Amino acid sequence: MVVQESDESLIRYLEQLAGRKFLTREAIHNYLKELWADEARRSQAANRRRIVRETLLLVMLLGAGLNYYYWDVSLQIAQLRSVQVFVPVPSVGASAPGSSPRRAAR
Numbered sequence: 001m002v003v004q005e006s007d008e009s010l011i012r013y014l015e016q017l018a019g020r021k022f023l024t025r026e027a028i029h030n031y032l033k034e035l036w037a038d039e040a041r042r043s044q045a046a047n048r049r050r051i052v053r054e055t056l057l058l059v060m061l062l063g064a065g066l067n068y069y070y071w072d073v074s075l076q077i078a079q080l081r082s083v084q085v086f087v088p089v090p091s092v093g094a095s096a097p098g099s100s101p102r103r104a105a106r
Contacts (some may be wrong), residue, residue: 014028015021022028 011022018031020031022031
């Protein structure tokens, strides 16, 4: 069973919770508008924090993927077998094929 309280006791209770006096309906309405505005600001701030947090996490995930790719390629390059190439070098006294003695004298 719900006991109905008087209007005066409800207004006093509301004034006690709000910490201010309510003399008119407009004062109560303005107080409720302030509460709704505060709630909207808190909601917007929470949304902003969530967006920043999720963006930061996505950037970190992208960085981790690039880091993995870099090290994977580096390890693959390190595991390649070495190739030795021999380049023929002309002997000290002989000139290279196709060169004239005049060019070698310069």
